[in-house]
Amino acid sequence: MRFCYNINMTNEYAIGVDIGGTNIRAALINIKGEVRSKIKELTGNNPFAVLHKVTDPLYGQYSEKICGIGIAVAGVIDQDAGVVLNSPNISTLTGVNLKSVIRDRYNAPVIVENDANTAAYGEKFIGAGRNFKNFVVLTLGTGIGGGIIINNRLLPVAAEVGHMSINTNGRSCACGNKGCLESYASATAITGNAISMIEKGSCSILKNLYGGNFYRINTEDIYRVALEGDPLSKTVLKSGGKSLGIGIANLINTLSPDAIILTGGLLGSWNIYIDSAIQEASKRAFKELYQRVSIVPSSLGDDAGIVGAAMLVFEKCQKI
Numbered sequence: 568m569r570f571c572y573n574i575n576m577t578n579e580y581a582i583g584v585d586i587g588g589t590n591i592r593a594a595l596i597n598i599k600g601e602v603r604s605k606i607k608e609l610t611g612n613n614p615f616a617v618l619h620k621v622t623d624p625l626y627g628q629y630s631e632k633i634c635g636i637g638i639a640v641a642g643v644i645d646q647d648a649g650v651v652l653n654s655p656n657i658s659t660l661t662g663v664n665l666k667s668v669i670r671d672r673y674n675a676p677v678i679v680e681n682d683a684n685t686a687a688y689g690e691k692f693i694g695a696g697r698n699f700k701n702f703v704v705l706t707l708g709t710g711i712g713g714g715i716i717i718n719n720r721l722l723p724v725a726a727e728v729g730h731m732s733i734n735t736n737g738r739s740c741a742c743g744n745k746g747c748l749e750s751y752a753s754a755t756a757i758t759g760n761a762i763s764m765i766e767k768g769s770c771s772i773l774k775n776l777y778g779g780n781f782y783r784i785n786t787e788d789i790y791r792v793a794l795e796g797d798p799l800s801k802t803v804l805k806s807g808g809k810s811l812g813i814g815i816a817n818l819i820n821t822l823s824p825d826a827i828i829l830t831g832g833l834l835g836s837w838n839i840y841i842d843s844a845i846q847e848a849s850k851r852a853f854k855e856l857y858q859r860v861s862i863v864p865s866s867l868g869d870d871a872g873i874v875g876a877a878m879l880v881f882e883k884c885q886k887i
């Protein structure tokens with residue numbers, strides 16, 4: 568791995584930004600991957616305004632010390648051009664040349680990368696992936712993303728593993744395909760399943776939450792009442808986990824990784840959702856490959872994406 572250890576000490580920081588469907592976060596990060604200052608705002612309907620809102624204060628205060636800005640975005644990215652080719656969950660960014668927008672504003676080097684890819688790079692650099700040479704990071708939240716490290720390097724591919732087909736004539740996905748993993752195993756899918764079952768008359772404690780407005784439930788609510796013994800909640804978490812396990816088995820059989828590192832909000836439901844995924848993956852993957860893979864949680868959590876984005880700036884700054 569090549570990093571810019573010869574960076575001038577006056578440029579010892581990079582800004583890492585993570586543009587997600589729910590939040591936009593920015594942080595000042597040093598070359599060791601340490602987060603020095605962090606700002607978070609809701610994404611809302613105008614991600615550009617929010618992006619500037621989180622980045623302006625950091626850049627304004629530390630501009631003399633910043634060697635570049637790394638942007639992580641949920642979606643398919645043309646890394647060379649810095650263009651968001653398709654962002655199903657943040658549609659206003661689709662077609663936007665983010666590299667040019669940010670570079671023009673700050674007159675600084677900019678890299679744009681898929682958020683799960685930057686999360687994988689963050690985990691490789693200072694997280695749960697430090698001791699693995701080949702691994703896949705899966706981000707399990709509103710959607711499902713993937714980032715792949717092979718021979719200690721971030722694989723420069725889309726790695727949109729959430730959009731692998733697991734059901735030939737399945738549910739419609741925001742990407743335009745049918746039967747995508749994300750449509751069965753994401754937080755959106757699990758919550759949607761629970762709501763749909765309640766609408767059809769199934770009994771559940773969830774029905775009484777939020778004063779009876781069960782449309783507001785989230786996966787944390789589902790996990791909590793599952794632990795209280797609610798059968799519907801257990802069913803939807805196990806079902807989502809089973810679908811995730813199919814995706815994990817496909818990844819194990821294709822890439823034979825040393826590890827699958829899991830991150831995102833759904834990790835809070837580990838002992839139902841993830842256990843179900845592990846059980847399914849163990850049944851479906853080649854035994855020889857399954858036995859040598861570790862399935863572990865992220866150690867950086869939400870910071871993985873911004874740390875990885877900043878680290879990519881340090882790595883690539885000599886080329887930009």
Ligand SMILES: [Zn+2]
Binds near residue numbers: 729730742743747749
């Ligand atoms: Zn899809």
